[in-house]
Amino acid sequence: MIEVEGLSKRFKSKQALNNVTFTAADGKVTGFLGPNGAGKSTTMRAMLGLIAPDSGHALIDGKPFASLRAPMRAVGAVLDAKSAHRSRSARDHLLALAYTNNIPERRVDEVIDMTGLTSVAKGKAGRFSLGMSQRLSIAAALLGDPHNLVLDEPINGLDPEGVKWVRDLCRYYAVQGRAVLLSSHLMSEVALTADDLVIIGQGNILETTTVSKFVAEHSARSIRVVTPEPDKLKAIFSSAQEVQVISDQRTPADPPVGEVFRITGADLVTAAHVFAQAGLITYELIEEHASLEEAYMALTHNQVEYQTKPVAEVTR
């Protein structure tokens, strides 16, 4: 279990963390989500004793990292894909880590095998692609068969097979009762892998919840309808106060004729029956869910440190 309590950290004028508190529980994958510069890496570095917080603390299985007797067995971390010595082979890099942490040599070959690095294990780490370096960092994190995993953007640079492998690894570790903390910018990725969710923006915890709760609360349903009889459609719902009918933009996938509307507050089956009774002609009638990514972006929109301009404005 990883407990973070009241962590604050300022870098000169930048308050990177502000009273950050959350727990990554045993048996769960905890997604740590936030936009660029939100404070994810700073929190993880503080957990691993790599930076000293101004206040607060982080505990790994109840102890500060610095007091762990066998740190690699307590926690495996991927913080920086390019951390291996450039002129060392992947295997030598792992062997050096194993020797200094009392880990047997056979475990080195096990993690090389697990991470799919066998064919390049003798290659110099400095010549590795980002994806291979990421696999090597994960291999190093797994060396001590740790009870906790801290993975900072572990899927960066991985191909789809590698991404799936990281997902499976996280689930496998959690099922064994270990704690996995997984940072990402992408809600879609976290939603596929995590149980619990910690959302951070500009150094502040915005929400601690579970993925299933977040999905239930934020994936609002609506109905899209294309009809040549817009007045009839509006009249059908004119006395239903909970139902809203608003014009929507046509997409290339829509039929080329009729007007497009989005209806909220009514479910698909009821709407279909009501339309049939009223004799409303529809060319399209579908139920849609707002994407989780949209809900996450709405939550963090004001917390994004590096605001972008819409592409149309930049290229004008």
Ligand SMILES: Nc1ncnc2c1ncn2[C@@H]1O[C@H](COP(=O)(O)OP(=O)(O)OP(=O)(O)O)[C@@H](O)[C@H]1O
């Ligand atoms: N050593 C440092 N010196 C000065 N500022 C720093 C330092 N490390 C981090 N920061 C600043 O602290 C804030 C949080 O950075 P951090 O790297 O923790 O964010 P992040 O959520 O991991 O971002 P990303 O997703 O881009 O990796 C940012 O504004 C960053 O510029």
